[in-house]
Amino acid sequence: MSIDNPLRRDTVTVIDRILIGVDDRGQDVYEDQERVVDDCNMQPVTSTEATDDRVQVITRWRLAGPPDMGLTPMSRVRHNGTLYEVDGEPGVHGSFGGLMDHTEAFLKVVTG
Numbered sequence: 001m002s003i004d005n006p007l008r009r010d011t012v013t014v015i016d017r018i019l020i021g022v023d024d025r026g027q028d029v030y031e032d033q034e035r036v037v038d039d040c041n042m043q044p045v046t047s048t049e050a051t052d053d054r055v056q057v058i059t060r061w062r063l064a065g066p067p068d069m070g071l072t073p074m075s076r077v078r079h080n081g082t083l084y085e086v087d088g089e090p091g092v093h094g095s096f097g098g099l100m101d102h103t104e105a106f107l108k109v110v111t112g
Contacts, residue, residue: 008039012063013078014071034078040065042079045106056112060087067092067101077107084109 014037017030040063047059061084063077071090076083084107091104 008041008064010040010042010079011036011038012040012042012065013037014069015076015078015083016070016072017074037065037069040069054112056110058108058110061107061109063103063105063107065103067094067103069103071103071105082109 013034016033016035018033019028020031021029023029043062043064045060045062047057050056050058061079063071063084065071071077071086073086073089075086075090077086078084087106087108092102093104094101
């Protein structure tokens, strides 16, 4: 019997950079691969604004998702049309009995 979590109703697209080979100069060649991940939760955390010579806004979000979502620091996440960078190392958290197992990561988007 599984219990539905009402907080996990977001769907995100994870974009992974995958090493696919080496070019003729010996440089690594990467390709973006997208995959859809259900049962996620996106929540805004902070937003800061720098107004030196231009306006720049950095917004951070918290992503909680399935424990097997395979998120890495190089992954990017798209949600509701906005592309986020993973900010730091994602963590996979276990719980007694597995009910609250999840991946947690902070995301950021920089505009301006």
